[in-house]
Structures are given as C-alpha cells and as structure tokens.
Amino acid sequence: MDTKDSDRKGKTLGPRGGTETSHVRQSFSHGRSKSVTVEHKRKRVVVPKPGAAAASGAGQSPRNAMGQNLSDAEFERRLKAVEAAKAQEAERQAKEREAAEAREAELGRLRAEKDAAERAAREREIAEQRAAAAAEEAAAAESSAAAKAKPAARTPDAAPVDPAAAQAQAARAEAGRPVAQKKTGDRAPVEDKRTRLKGEDDRRRSGKLTIARATNEEGRQRSLAATRRRQERDKRRMMGAGGEREKIVRDVQVPDAITVQELANRMAERVAAVVKTLMQNGIMATQNQTIDADTAALIVEEFGHKVLRVSESDVEDVIVQASEEDQSNLEPRPPVVTIMGHVDHGKTSLLDAIRKTNVVSGEAGGITQHIGAYQVATEGGAKITFLDTPGHAAFTSMRARGAQVTDIVVLVVAADDSVMPQTIEAISHAKAAGVPMIVAINKIDKPGADPNKVRTQLLSHEIVVEGMGGEVLDVEVSAVTGKGLDTLLENIALQAELLDLKANPDRLAEGAVIEAKLDVGRGPVATVLVQKGTLRRGDIFVVGEQWGKVRALINDQGERVEEAAPSVPVEVLGLNGTPEAGDVLNVVDNESKAREIASYRERLSRDKRATLGSATTLDQLLAKAKADKDLRELPVVVKSDVQGSAEAIVQALEKLGTDEVRVRVLHSGVGAITESDVGLAEASNAPIIGFNVRANAPARESANQKGVEIRYYSIIYDLVDDVKAAASGLLSPEIREKFIGYAEILQVFKVSGVGKVAGCKVNEGVARRSAGVRLLRDNVVIHEGKLKTLKRFKDEVREVQAGQECGMAFEHYEDIREGDVIEIFETETVERQLA
Structure with missing residues (x-):
C-alpha cells in the first residue's frame, strides 16, 4: 500500500489545542486507490499577553500573584488577612527581641554583680595577705634589731651558709649578671598571681549562670531546728548532763479497749516501739488494731508508766459535770409551749393565727407531719417558743417527745368534734411529763360548736377546768376569726410567770433535737431547742451517736444568727451524720472528747442491737424457727x-x-x-x-x-x-357466698336443641344469668352448678326481678321436677385485711 500526503488544508483551533486536516491518497493492488482525510492534533501553547512580560519583569501584581479567579471583595479580604498576619508576626518578633534583650540585660546585671562580688573578695583576700606580709616584715625587723643588739648571738632566722654557693654568687657578681636574692617576706605578688589565675580559671569553668551562683548561695545550709538541737546538746554537755534524758513517768488511762496508736499517744512513745514490745510478748498487732485492757496495762508497765484503769462510760463524765448548774447565774427565759391534740382539730391553724403565717397550706394533706418549732413575740414584748406536734395516731413518739421538752401544754380540742382518741393520748403525755395544761377550745365559730360538751367530756379524763371549779385554764378560741387568741397568750404568760422559768446562759449549751433531716445541699440538719446555756457558731458538740462543729445557726425565720439563747429553736448545720430525733445535744471542750463520746455511744448501740437481734441459746433458736415457720x-x-x-x-x-x-x-x-x-x-x-x-x-x-x-x-x-x-395480700383469701334470690319451678318444658327448661317464678330477690344455682328438692341440695340459659318470654335476659316468671336451663343437668326450688347465689372472694 502506498500513501501520499497532499497539501495540508484547513486549520481548526479547539478548546484544548489546534488541529490540521490533510488528504492522503492510498494505493492498493490492481491499480486501485483511495483518498483519506487525516487530522493532525497539536498541543495548545498559551502565549502571554503583551503586558504580562513587563509585569513579570517589573514585579508581578498582587492580583496576578493571588490568582485571577477571585472576586474583588474576596481579594481585598485575603489581602487584609495577609497584611494582618504580617503585622502580628512583626509584633511577635519585636516582643521576642525585647524579651531576649531583657534576659540578656538581666544576665549581664547578674554577671556584673557576681564579678563585682568576686573582685571584692579577691581584693579583700589580697589586702589580708598584704597585711599578714607586713606583720611578718615587722616581726623580721624586730628580730634583726635584736640580733644587732646581740652580735654574739646567732639570729634564729639565719640559714646556714653554703661555701660553694657563696663562691658562685661572687663569680656572678664579678661577671655583671644579676644575683638571685632570696626574699623571705615578700611573697604577696606570687600569691596574687596565683589567686588571679585561679579566679580566671573558675570563671572559665563556671559554665551556665544559675540562681544559686547569682545569689552567692553556698549549697545546703543547716536548718534552724538542727542548730537549736546542737545548741541544746552543747548546753547539756557543758552542764555535765551528757547522758540520756531523765525518763518522764506518766499516768496512762487504760479503758476496756484501746487501739495501739492511741496507747502510744497517751504514753508519748513511738508507735513502732509499742508494736515491737507487743511482738516481743507474742501479740501481732498493727497500730490500728484494738487491744484489751490487760494487754495495754502490761505494755504501759513495761515502758515504765503508771496504769490508771478507767471504764469506757467515764467519757461521759464530762457531760455530767457540765450539766451542774450554778444557781447564782440563772436568768429568766421564755416558756416552751407545745400545741397538742387530735388530728384536724386546728392546732397548726391556731399557731398560724398567732404567728400570722400560713404553715398549714404547706403541709401535705393539710395535716402536720413534722414537729415545728417557732418563737413568737407578744404585744407586751414577751417571747414564747411554740412546738407544733402532729395529731395523727402514727406520731405518738413525736407527741411524747414534744411533751418531754415543754414547759406548758396547750391542749386543742375542736368544739364541734369534742374529745377524740389522740386528745386522750395527748392528755396522757402531758400528765406523764408533769407539766401544766391549758385547754384551748377551738372552732367555736362553727354552727355546731358546743364548748360545754368539751368541758364535760374532759371531766372523765380528770381534767377539771376553772369554769367547773378546777385549776386548769380554758380558753374559747377561733383560728379563723382570731377570737380569744389574746386571752390564750395572756394565760400562757401568767402560767410561765408562776413557773418562774430560769436558765444559765453563760454555761456550755445543752439542748434537745426536735427534728433531724438530711438536706441535699446542706448535709445533716438538726432542729434543736436550746434548753441550757448559749449555743454559738463554732462550738463543738456531741449529739447522740454523732458529733460536729456548729457551722451555721438558722432561726425559725430562715435567718442566720451567731448564737441561740435558752428556749430558742434553731437549725444546726455542721453535723457529721444525722442524729435521732429526741437526742440530747451537749457542747464539749474539744473535738477529741466529742469523737470519743460519739464513738463510745455508737459502739454501745451496735452491741445492744446485736444482742437483741440474735438468739444465743439452742432453745431460743428452736422457738424462733417454730414461730417463723408459718x-x-x-x-x-x-x-x-x-x-x-x-x-x-x-x-x-x-x-x-x-x-x-x-x-x-x-x-x-x-x-x-x-x-x-x-x-x-x-x-x-x-x-x-x-x-x-x-x-x-x-x-x-x-x-x-x-x-x-x-x-x-x-x-x-x-x-x-x-x-x-x-x-x-399475703393472707389467705376468704370465700363468701351471698344468696341473691330464690325461684320455684312451676312447670318443666322440653325444648329441642336445648333440653329440659324449667318454667319458674322468682319468689325472692333476683335471678342472674352469671350467678351460681343450687337445686333443692325437699330442702336437700341435689345439684350445684350454673345456668345455661335465662329467658324472659322468648328473649335471653341477664336478670329477672322478684315476682316475675322466667325460663331456666341448667348446664349439664336435666333432672328437674315441678316443685323444686332453685337457690341463686353469688360467690365473692374476700381479701382478708389486717386489723
């Protein structure tokens, strides 16, 4: 095949590059040929614009440097960001340079101070050496003068003369060479040179400047305690008491049980020595383990101390001693009045009327479930502390606790409800506490109120009011209208005046815990009624099995106070645990006593619970197992x-x-x-x-x-x-039958598909489709089951009333006859209830 390129024709410039087309003649065998169009692609060459070369030669513009695809706003923003970054970098470098210069200046100052100190030291040393040399020269001059005065005597400093050395020295003098003379006293220049060289060597070897070198501190110094110990040793040695110190014999109190650590502290001996002595006696005990009194007494005697056997209960003697009153310091105190009575007789409402507050609205169900303690100031300026106790039957212990700490009991009885069970119980608590009582007959504003009925019913409980010739004060009051409240307060003040209530505010505080709770934010909180002394913030106290330090005192108005005088109720914060309601709070001298008393009480309570809760003999175990079987x-x-x-x-x-x-x-x-x-x-x-x-x-x-x-x-x-x-629900249920009706069979029908159907008349009660039935023949039960159908005429009904006729069919039973009686009953399962 032969190919020939023709002239390249048309040029085309595409988006990626240029293309050229040309015609090629292809020759085949047998004289055949064909013309083919061929495209030649070439790579695109980007030619810069005429002004680009000049711009690149003279410095490319910032816009071209950052890209040509940015908008003007974006370009300006980025340009500003670059300039800000450059400014920050320049500022940072300037700060670093300033810091470096400051460090260099400080190091230069320290080096200058060090060099000045070293130079002063060297000069001082050279001056001392020169002074010593001058002293030596003066001594030598005096000795030479003494030698001249006595020529026959040989100077002690003269050295023996060597003849050979003398001849050599004379020969050198004749030759004109210097003669080396031995100088005995002038050695300062040599020592100065050595000192200077030594200082230069020290500076050369000193290396990096440290704080110790800069401040001229010379390593570790002897501590003040070590110096004092050395002075004490030297003093004893000078006074002739160089031996061991005299043994101090102590009186060591040994209780029934004590830890090794505490025993060592009481003897003022090292714990390791006490443990070692125990091991020598065959007792392996650590410092936290408890040993008995006999072992502790043996150890105390081995250490040379005296044993004082004490009982654990002696720790509470400090409280007994503190409770003794000094009659000369007694001052009048406000009375403590407890409001008692039956539930819903208006105790809290009466107290709200006196305090002009609304506590009852905050109580769940409108009944009081906590003991509330409040202090009220009367119009005459006298203060009265009120305790509001619950009236529900479950709060018997609360009412008893309120009666124990009170001076006067106000018995609230509703005029429309008279004496109720909790009223009788409150009377018993007041009599047991031996405190005077004032009867407040409340709710006299109600239509059915009968105060005389209340007075009459109180006679049966040995409460004789003044109106009936007795000594018990009674007041008719209304918490709604406020009637009689002033008279009630006057009677309370009169009764308090007769009691002549006094307390010593200057002694250690003592009080009763009215209520205790665990607050999420404040921790254990106890409501305390101070009975004796004054409770102040910062006092250390013990209450029951707990102890603490008064962190804050809060009165009944929610305000923080610094102290609480007798008969003042306050909330105490700072306990290490929640005490029991009714515990007594006692302030002690220090924390160790409080810890010891609380620990003793806790241990005593734990042992008591263990004793009560465990069966100790086989007979007790058998009896308990037999009782718990069913x-x-x-x-x-x-x-x-x-x-x-x-x-x-x-x-x-x-x-x-x-x-x-x-x-x-x-x-x-x-x-x-x-x-x-x-x-x-x-x-x-x-x-x-x-x-x-x-x-x-x-x-x-x-x-x-x-x-x-x-x-x-x-x-x-x-x-x-x-x-x-x-x-x-744990009790076995009781199944009861309830007869709801009787019917008599008048006629028996046979219905196809159903069987025998009894035509009946309901004589008594009602007949129900879902009820059970019994078939009685001559008053004998011959069948018991359920109804298959109950019809009234042709309709299926659920029940048929007495006097009406109906049709009944029994399930799985057809032996029915005229004259039989059908007893209709319902079965109910009665859940047994606890009394």
Whole structure:
C-alpha cells in the first residue's frame, strides 16, 4: 500500500489545542486507490499577553500573584488577612527581641554583680595577705634589731651558709649578671598571681549562670531546728548532763479497749516501739488494731508508766459535770409551749393565727407531719417558743417527745368534734411529763360548736377546768376569726410567770433535737431547742451517736444568727451524720472528747442491737424457727425526709403484724433513695417506700433495670393504708357466698336443641344469668352448678326481678321436677385485711 500526503488544508483551533486536516491518497493492488482525510492534533501553547512580560519583569501584581479567579471583595479580604498576619508576626518578633534583650540585660546585671562580688573578695583576700606580709616584715625587723643588739648571738632566722654557693654568687657578681636574692617576706605578688589565675580559671569553668551562683548561695545550709538541737546538746554537755534524758513517768488511762496508736499517744512513745514490745510478748498487732485492757496495762508497765484503769462510760463524765448548774447565774427565759391534740382539730391553724403565717397550706394533706418549732413575740414584748406536734395516731413518739421538752401544754380540742382518741393520748403525755395544761377550745365559730360538751367530756379524763371549779385554764378560741387568741397568750404568760422559768446562759449549751433531716445541699440538719446555756457558731458538740462543729445557726425565720439563747429553736448545720430525733445535744471542750463520746455511744448501740437481734441459746433458736415457720413477711425499705417521720413510719408499720403476716422494715433512714437502697431491696425482693423524698438518677435507673418498685408518699396514713393492703395480700383469701334470690319451678318444658327448661317464678330477690344455682328438692341440695340459659318470654335476659316468671336451663343437668326450688347465689372472694 502506498500513501501520499497532499497539501495540508484547513486549520481548526479547539478548546484544548489546534488541529490540521490533510488528504492522503492510498494505493492498493490492481491499480486501485483511495483518498483519506487525516487530522493532525497539536498541543495548545498559551502565549502571554503583551503586558504580562513587563509585569513579570517589573514585579508581578498582587492580583496576578493571588490568582485571577477571585472576586474583588474576596481579594481585598485575603489581602487584609495577609497584611494582618504580617503585622502580628512583626509584633511577635519585636516582643521576642525585647524579651531576649531583657534576659540578656538581666544576665549581664547578674554577671556584673557576681564579678563585682568576686573582685571584692579577691581584693579583700589580697589586702589580708598584704597585711599578714607586713606583720611578718615587722616581726623580721624586730628580730634583726635584736640580733644587732646581740652580735654574739646567732639570729634564729639565719640559714646556714653554703661555701660553694657563696663562691658562685661572687663569680656572678664579678661577671655583671644579676644575683638571685632570696626574699623571705615578700611573697604577696606570687600569691596574687596565683589567686588571679585561679579566679580566671573558675570563671572559665563556671559554665551556665544559675540562681544559686547569682545569689552567692553556698549549697545546703543547716536548718534552724538542727542548730537549736546542737545548741541544746552543747548546753547539756557543758552542764555535765551528757547522758540520756531523765525518763518522764506518766499516768496512762487504760479503758476496756484501746487501739495501739492511741496507747502510744497517751504514753508519748513511738508507735513502732509499742508494736515491737507487743511482738516481743507474742501479740501481732498493727497500730490500728484494738487491744484489751490487760494487754495495754502490761505494755504501759513495761515502758515504765503508771496504769490508771478507767471504764469506757467515764467519757461521759464530762457531760455530767457540765450539766451542774450554778444557781447564782440563772436568768429568766421564755416558756416552751407545745400545741397538742387530735388530728384536724386546728392546732397548726391556731399557731398560724398567732404567728400570722400560713404553715398549714404547706403541709401535705393539710395535716402536720413534722414537729415545728417557732418563737413568737407578744404585744407586751414577751417571747414564747411554740412546738407544733402532729395529731395523727402514727406520731405518738413525736407527741411524747414534744411533751418531754415543754414547759406548758396547750391542749386543742375542736368544739364541734369534742374529745377524740389522740386528745386522750395527748392528755396522757402531758400528765406523764408533769407539766401544766391549758385547754384551748377551738372552732367555736362553727354552727355546731358546743364548748360545754368539751368541758364535760374532759371531766372523765380528770381534767377539771376553772369554769367547773378546777385549776386548769380554758380558753374559747377561733383560728379563723382570731377570737380569744389574746386571752390564750395572756394565760400562757401568767402560767410561765408562776413557773418562774430560769436558765444559765453563760454555761456550755445543752439542748434537745426536735427534728433531724438530711438536706441535699446542706448535709445533716438538726432542729434543736436550746434548753441550757448559749449555743454559738463554732462550738463543738456531741449529739447522740454523732458529733460536729456548729457551722451555721438558722432561726425559725430562715435567718442566720451567731448564737441561740435558752428556749430558742434553731437549725444546726455542721453535723457529721444525722442524729435521732429526741437526742440530747451537749457542747464539749474539744473535738477529741466529742469523737470519743460519739464513738463510745455508737459502739454501745451496735452491741445492744446485736444482742437483741440474735438468739444465743439452742432453745431460743428452736422457738424462733417454730414461730417463723408459718409466718409470712412483707419486707420494705423506708426512706424519709426527717428522722421523726421515719421513726413514726417504722412504728406504724410494725403495729400491722398478726400471727400470720408481719411487716419487716429492712432499713430506714433519712435522705434521698440511693443505689445501695435499691441493691438491698432487690436482694430481699422488697419495695422501697419514699416519704417526701425521691430517688436520684442512678437509683432510678438501677431500679428500672432490676425491677424494684419505688412508691412515693407525702401523707403518712396513705402510706400505712397501702402497706396494710399489701400485707393483707399475703393472707389467705376468704370465700363468701351471698344468696341473691330464690325461684320455684312451676312447670318443666322440653325444648329441642336445648333440653329440659324449667318454667319458674322468682319468689325472692333476683335471678342472674352469671350467678351460681343450687337445686333443692325437699330442702336437700341435689345439684350445684350454673345456668345455661335465662329467658324472659322468648328473649335471653341477664336478670329477672322478684315476682316475675322466667325460663331456666341448667348446664349439664336435666333432672328437674315441678316443685323444686332453685337457690341463686353469688360467690365473692374476700381479701382478708389486717386489723
């Protein structure tokens, strides 16, 4: 095949490059040929614009340098950013240069100070050497003068003369060469040179300048304590007491049980020495282990001290001693008045009227469930402290606690309701406490009020009011209208004046815990009624099994105060744990005493619980196993907001038990429901009861995962009713039959597809399709079952009333006759309830 290129024709410039076309003639065999068009592509060459070369030669413009595809705004923004970055970089470099110059200047100053100090030291040393040399020359001059005065005597400093050396020296003098003379005293220039060379060598070898070199500090210095010890040793050595110190014999108090650490502290001996002595006696004990009194006494004697055996209960002697009153310092104090009575008789409303507040609206269900402590100032300026106690039956212990710390009891009785069970109980508490009583007959504004009925009913409980010839004051009051409130306050003030209430405010404080709770933000909080002394912020106290330091005092108005005088109720913050309601608070001298007393009380309480909760003999174990064999238990975990409510709930639940079922409180406490409570409830398959508290987030999540039920309550009788219902569910149900009707068979029909149908007349009660039936023949039960159909005429009905006729068919039974009686009854399963 032969190809020939023809002339290249048309040129085409595409977007990527140029193309050229040409015609080629192709020759084939047998004289055939063909013309073919061929395209030649070439690479695109970008030719710069005429002004581009000049721009590149004279410096490319910033716009071309940054790209030509940017908008003007973007270009300006980037240009400003570049300029700002350059300015920041220049500023940073300038700061670095300034810092470097400052460092160099500081180092130069330090070097100059060091060189000046070294130079001064060298000059001082040279001056000292020159002074020494001058002293030597003066001594030599004096010695030479003495030698001249005594020529026959040989100077002590003259050295023996060598003849050969003398001849050599003379020959050098004749030749005109210098003669080396030995100078004995002038050595300062040589030493100066050595000193200078040594200083230069030190500077050359000193290396990097450090803080110690710059401040001329010479390594570690002897401490002040070491210096004092050395001075003491030197003093004893000079006074002739170089031996060991005289042994100090101490009187060491040894209780029934003591830790090794505490024993060493009381003997003022090292713990390691005490442990070593114990090991030598065959007792392997660490410093935190407890040893008995006999072992401790042996160790004390080996160390040469005296043993004082004491009892653990002696730690509370400090409280007994502090409680002794000094009659000369007594001052009048406000009376403590407790409001008591039946539930919903208006105790809190009466106190609200006196205080001009609205506490009752904040109580769940409108009933008081906590002891409230308030102080009220009368119009005459006198102060009265009021305690508001709950009236519900579950709060017996709270009412008893209120009566114990009170001076006067105000018994509130509703005029329309008269004396009720909790009224009688409050009277018993007041009589047991031996305090005077004032009867407040409340709700006299109601239409059915009868104050005389109240006075008459009180006679049966040995309460004789003044109106009936007795000594008990009575006042008719109304918390709604305010009638009689002034008279009530006057009677309280009169009764307080007769009692002549006094206390010593200058002694260590003592008070009673009215209520205690665990606050989320403030920790354990106790409401304390100060009875003796003055409680101040910063006092260290012990209360029950807890101790603490008063961090803050808050009065009944929510204000922080610095101190609380006798008969003043305050909230105390700073406890290490939540005390029991009813515990006594005592202020002590120091923290160690408070810790010791609290630890002793806690140990005593723990031992007591262990003794009560365990069966010690085989007979006791057998009796307990026999008693628990058929006894069913409902375990619960109780958490409350305050200690008093927890105590009341536990007491109320424990009263629900019978011979078959009882409620067992696994754990009760104050504060929010935690994961540990959920774990305890899961292990015992028990529900958790929260009274005015809630579970925290981890506890809720854990309860959902483990399937533990948490029930929340704010009213105590709802809680008791629900637990009673749950405990009643453990009792075996009782099945009861209730007869609802009787029918007599008048005629028997046979219906195809149904069987025998009895035509009946309902003589008594009602006949129901769903009820059970018995067939009686001559008053003998021959069949018991259910109805298959109950029709009234042709319609199926659910029930037929007495006096009407109907048709009945029995399921799986057809032996029915005229004259038979059908007894219709319903069966009900009655859940047994706890009393």
